[in-house]
Amino acid sequence: xxxxxxxxxxxxxxxxxxxxxxxxxxxxxxxxxxxxxxxxxxxxxxxxxxxxxxxxxxxxxxxxxxxxxxxxxxxxxxxxxxxxxxxxxxxxxxxxxxxxxxxxxxxxxxxxxxxxxxxxxxxxxxxxxxxxxxxxxxxxxxxxxxxxxxxxxxxxxxxxxxxxxxxxxxxxxxxxxxxxxxxxxxxxxxxxxxxxxxxxxxxxxxxxxxxxxxxxxxxxxxxxxxxxxxxxxxxxxxxxxxxxxxxxxxxxxxxxxxxxxxxxxxxxxxxxxxxxxxxxxxxxxxxxxxxxxxxxxxxxxxxxxxxxxxxxxxxxxxxxxxxxxxxxxx
Amino acid sequence: xxxxxxxxxxxxxxxxxxxxxxxxxxxxxxxxxxxxxxxxxxxxxxxxxxxxxxxxxxxxxxxxxxxxxxxxxxxxxxxxxxxxxxxxxxxxxxxxxxxxxxxxxxxxxxxxxxxxxxxxxxxxxxxxxxxxxxxxxxxxxxxxxxxxxxxxxxxxxxxxxxxxxxxxxxxxxxxxxxxxxxxxxxxxxxxxxxxxxxxxxxxxxxxxxxxxxxxxxxxxxxxxxxxxxxxxxxxxxxxxxxxxxxxxxxxxxxxxxxxxxxxxxxxxxxxxxxxxxxxxxxxxxxxxxxxxxxxxxxxxxxxxxxxxxxxxxxxxxxxxxxxxxxxxxxx
Numbered sequence: 284x285x286x287x288x289x290x291x292x293x294x295x296x297x298x299x300x301x302x303x304x305x306x307x308x309x310x311x312x313x314x315x316x317x318x319x320x321x322x323x324x325x326x327x328x329x330x331x332x333x334x335x336x337x338x339x340x341x342x343x344x345x346x347x348x349x350x351x352x353x354x355x356x357x358x359x360x361x362x363x364x365x366x367x368x369x370x371x372x373x374x375x376x377x378x379x380x381x382x383x384x385x386x387x388x389x390x391x392x393x394x395x396x397x398x399x400x401x402x403x404x405x406x407x408x409x410x411x412x413x414x415x416x417x418x419x420x421x422x423x424x425x426x427x428x429x430x431x432x433x434x435x436x437x438x439x440x441x442x443x444x445x446x447x448x449x450x451x452x453x454x455x456x457x458x459x460x461x462x463x464x465x466x467x468x469x470x471x472x473x474x475x476x477x478x479x480x481x482x483x484x485x486x487x488x489x490x491x492x493x494x495x496x497x498x499x500x501x502x503x504x505x506x507x508x509x510x511x512x513x514x515x516x517x518x519x520x521x522x523x524x525x526x527x528x529x530x531x532x533x534x535x536x537x538x539x540x541x542x543x544x545x546x547x548x549x550x551x552x553x554x555x556x557x558x559x560x561x562x563x564x565x566x567x568x569x570x571x572x573x574x575x576x577x578x579x580x581x582x583x584x585x586x587x588x589x590x591x592x593x594x595x596x597x598x599x600x601x602x603x604x605x606x607x608x609x610x611x612x613x
Numbered sequence: 614x615x616x617x618x619x620x621x622x623x624x625x626x627x628x629x630x631x632x633x634x635x636x637x638x639x640x641x642x643x644x645x646x647x648x649x650x651x652x653x654x655x656x657x658x659x660x661x662x663x664x665x666x667x668x669x670x671x672x673x674x675x676x677x678x679x680x681x682x683x684x685x686x687x688x689x690x691x692x693x694x695x696x697x698x699x700x701x702x703x704x705x706x707x708x709x710x711x712x713x714x715x716x717x718x719x720x721x722x723x724x725x726x727x728x729x730x731x732x733x734x735x736x737x738x739x740x741x742x743x744x745x746x747x748x749x750x751x752x753x754x755x756x757x758x759x760x761x762x763x764x765x766x767x768x769x770x771x772x773x774x775x776x777x778x779x780x781x782x783x784x785x786x787x788x789x790x791x792x793x794x795x796x797x798x799x800x801x802x803x804x805x806x807x808x809x810x811x812x813x814x815x816x817x818x819x820x821x822x823x824x825x826x827x828x829x830x831x832x833x834x835x836x837x838x839x840x841x842x843x844x845x846x847x848x849x850x851x852x853x854x855x856x857x858x859x860x861x862x863x864x865x866x867x868x869x870x871x872x873x874x875x876x877x878x879x880x881x882x883x884x885x886x887x888x889x890x891x892x893x894x895x896x897x898x899x900x901x902x903x904x905x906x907x908x909x910x911x912x913x914x915x916x917x918x919x920x921x922x923x924x925x926x927x928x929x930x931x932x933x934x935x936x937x938x939x940x941x942x943x944x
Contacts, residue, residue, distance in 0.1 A: 372717075
């Protein structure tokens, strides 16, 4: 009988810390650069997010991957549904399955929402570790939701955040964020009144659901690193087209979703405009010699490999502590 | 918020083959009518391609939305070439179901039995529309494994089969198959020594093998026969594929890159224009199926996630109604 471990969101939460996630994400980026990670482009099931049918206004992304350093295969199936908020649920619904690649047995089924939030924060923090060699950093953050929190938590583990300027279309969300993060951010947290304010920073992080390209080219100073993490369109085209370097986590995926999608479809951006992947930089295959005045656009849109890696660490810890349910599917 | 968990043996007790055939037929109809969403499957190469991994395996992620059931789901399944040698099943898979209104995970269940059942059902739904003799057909079968069993079960559920002829490269497999299935389906089963004996005077030929050697040749398939090559590799000779009267597929895009047609497509001998229709169009009545008793028809159904999701949804509904399964609160 094959035993599959089942883990709930609370159990996952109790089993993993941000510093463990950062370590797993860094090793997985390295594996991507070295070629020991298999990560096909995610496949989207459109449930009305953009298509006229079916009419549910949601989507589900299937993200299978194999991660060499944990020798585990798996899939995350995750999606977003506006309807969920009405029921007091998180926007994202997510489940992760882990598989022993030697014989295909299912090792675990676990909630994926917490892992997604942590690894998304960790992805930009690890990219910053290689792009911003200084220990001190000033952060401009757009979006004070869950992702804004985990981005801040991840960056504060690696850097001394001297100043963090937050903007959200809902001012009360910014206030709550400032309260929640006052013991996480080493320096001061400033609530911006004008969306222009956070752009004066070493790194700008966008975690919004905006589609209106609010981040203007002229706001972004020389030397700034910009992370548009949303699935839609947060940066204006002029910035994307004039950035000195574009760095992504997964080329196929970044050209078809998120910040680069429209320009790619219009034929203005292609694979040739990508300077490097984060994996190549972490693995030391591409050297990044930074000119102080360069503006860098970095897009870690999120890969299944990160989820599988973090979920594997969660499973190892669950096994050693005897946490979770056990079920025999076959 | 609870998710229902179902084991393989629970699934086997919850649905009958005739219910599976019904769900599969309705889903094909939905494909023809356009209320099924089935993106191309995504493949994770664990050594069955050029990834360099040593596991001789690969997995497919197959998401779909099925309109007539208003359900979304995903099958994640793979085949491990070395498993049978170790006494383990070749296939390993799971199906997840989601409420498309709000993304709640409704169920997580074993996916291998569902795969075998629906693969049998998809072939017999195809035959229902394409076979020349639906009264008392003679059916030939290549491959006496797990798929051969569910194919037999499905064909004998749909038709009053006069005789079933089976061939397997391993004669022991054929004998074990005949012994087991004769009792289950109450149909005469003949074990054949040579592949060409299977196809002689048949109405339909079903092939569920791992063959890559194109062993079904043009001269083996007589006038009026419907041929269903269901293997993932190469069972049919190029000359046969290129000379049949109609080629019907479950999904055009998928069939250009996988299964029976792949090699002739890559050689530039066949393209989309040579596909007569999809099975969904035929079931939905948008295109005619068989139009004469003389036609030689090949129907290639590689398998679509929508069928798995539809069958899993049926299983889920029946489990709810009869209180079968365990729940787990993932959230």
